[in-house]
Amino acid sequence: MRLSASDLALSYGDLAVAESLSIEVPDGQISAVIGPNGSGKSTLLRALSRLLKPTGGEVILDGKTISAYSTREVARRLAILPQMPLTPESITVEELVAYGRFARRRLIGAMQDDDRRAIEWALEVTATTELRDRSVEQLSGGQRQRAWIALVLAQGTDLVLLDEPTTFLDIAFQLEVLELLRRLNEREGKTIVMVLHDVNAACEYSHHLFALREGKLIAQGHPRDVLTAELIRDVFGIDAHIVAHPSSGAPMCVPIAPANGGAVDSPPIARLTV
Numbered sequence: 001m002r003l004s005a006s007d008l009a010l011s012y013g014d015l016a017v018a019e020s021l022s023i024e025v026p027d028g029q030i031s032a033v034i035g036p037n038g039s040g041k042s043t044l045l046r047a048l049s050r051l052l053k054p055t056g057g058e059v060i061l062d063g064k065t066i067s068a069y070s071t072r073e074v075a076r077r078l079a080i081l082p083q084m085p086l087t088p089e090s091i092t093v094e095e096l097v098a099y100g101r102f103a104r105r106r107l108i109g110a111m112q113d114d115d116r117r118a119i120e121w122a123l124e125v126t127a128t129t130e131l132r133d134r135s136v137e138q139l140s141g142g143q144r145q146r147a148w149i150a151l152v153l154a155q156g157t158d159l160v161l162l163d164e165p166t167t168f169l170d171i172a173f174q175l176e177v178l179e180l181l182r183r184l185n186e187r188e189g190k191t192i193v194m195v196l197h198d199v200n201a202a203c204e205y206s207h208h209l210f211a212l213r214e215g216k217l218i219a220q221g222h223p224r225d226v227l228t229a230e231l232i233r234d235v236f237g238i239d240a241h242i243v244a245h246p247s248s249g250a251p252m253c254v255p256i257a258p259a260n261g262g263a264v265d266s267p268p269i270a271r272l273t274v
Contacts, residue, residue, distance in 0.1 A: 002027055002062055002159060002191065003048060003078070009056030010043050010215070017043045018215030021057070025159075030185050030192045032202035035212035036236055041195045042083065044212070045163050048193070049080040075103035078159040079152040083167060087136045093147045094132040097122050100154030122154040125188070126180060142173030149180065160184070162194040166201070174198075178205045203227055203250045211235050227251040233259045 001024050008021040018040045025031055025048075033041045046052035048059055050066045059066040061077055069077070079100070087096070100122065101115045123129040126146040131139065136147055145165060152160055165181070166174040182205055184190045196202040202209060203223035211219045211226060213235045219226045232240040232253055241254040 001025070003193075004060045005044075005048060005057065006060065007057035008044075008047055008054045008059070010040065010047055010052065011055050012043075016215070019056075021215060021217060023210055023217060023220065025191065025193055026208050027191050028185075028189060029207040030181065030194070030205060031208040031210060032206035033193065033195045033210045033212060034197075034199055034202050034235075035218075038214075039212040039235075040215040041212055042163050043215075045080070045161055045193065045195055046082075049078060049161050050074050051080065051082070072103050075155060075157075077157055078161060079155040079157045080161040081148055081152050081163065081165060083163045085148055087144075089137075091136055092133055093128055093136055093139070093150070094119065094123070096136055096147055097128075097132075097150045097154050100151040100156075104156060118154050118156050122150040125153065125184065126150040140173070141169050142176050145169065145173070145177050146180065149177070153184070158189060159191045160193070162192070164195050164197065166196065166198065174201065181205065199227070199232075199253045200245075200250075203252065204245060204248060223251055227253065 003025040004023065006022050008018055010018040010021070021040070021044065033044060035041050043052060047054055050059070053067070061069065061074070066074060097119050098111070101111065101118060105111065105115060123132055126149055128143070128146050128150050131143060131147065136144060139147060149165070165177050169177065178201060181192055181194065185192055206223060209220060209223050209226045210217060211231060218235055219231055227242055229240055229242055232238060237259050239256040239259050241256065243252050243254055244250070245252050
């Protein structure tokens with residue numbers, strides 16, 4: 001087990017997000033972290049990648065506490081794509097992807113052949129080779145996300161963490177990104193951990209689910225074992241039917257109503273008088 005967390009306490013200043021949170025990331029699989037807004041999904045990913053220092057507990061990476069590594073060494077072992085990364089102004093796709101090699105390059109010196117090979121491979125597997133000279137700012141949402149994933153892949157790590165990689169993408173681009181991640185797992189052996197809001201996509205594209213609520217791990221395991229009507233009620237507060245995907249057989253959540261059986265409070269709809 002390359003990446004795990006034990007008894008994590010996570011907070012932002014005085015705001016406690018999680019306590020006694022422990023997980024083990026399965027090697028060679030795609031894991032998805034699901035849960036409602038504010039459940040600690042993104043915070044957990046930040047802690048696993050050492051972007052956030054726990055106030056208690058520890059993250060273990062390759063047998064050592066992650067705090068024992070230098071920032072450069074962590075970047076050689078795992079890569080993370082945060083939510084809505086800021087794109088440097090007037091940068092091309094190839095220049096963006098080249099940033100992924102910084103952790104592996106010598107402190108002084110030009111780019112080496114292995115750097116160039118890694119960049120070419122990252123462009124190829126993400127189908128961004130033809131976009132290499134385009135400005136990132138001019139790309140569509142799906143193209144831009146693939147460019148950022150190429151940067152992550154250029155780091156040359158087998159462990160990849162992604163925070164909501166399909167956010168703000170339409171359904172076609174969502175599928176494009178998720179299919180890419182599936183191929184990277186199946187063909188390149190990447191261990192992938194991703195935060196997803198879409199429970200059905202998480203079940204379709206992952207081997208392992210972590211379900212969080214209020215900073216606590218409520219359930220984990222294979223989607224067919226984890227996704228139940230009871231879990232949806234406990235974690236998301238709604239009643240739902242769980243059915244099988246017509247093609248893959250993966251479990252799918254069909255929401256019904258708030259779990260208390262009542263209507264969701266909403267302001268009255270104003271009438272437009274003409």
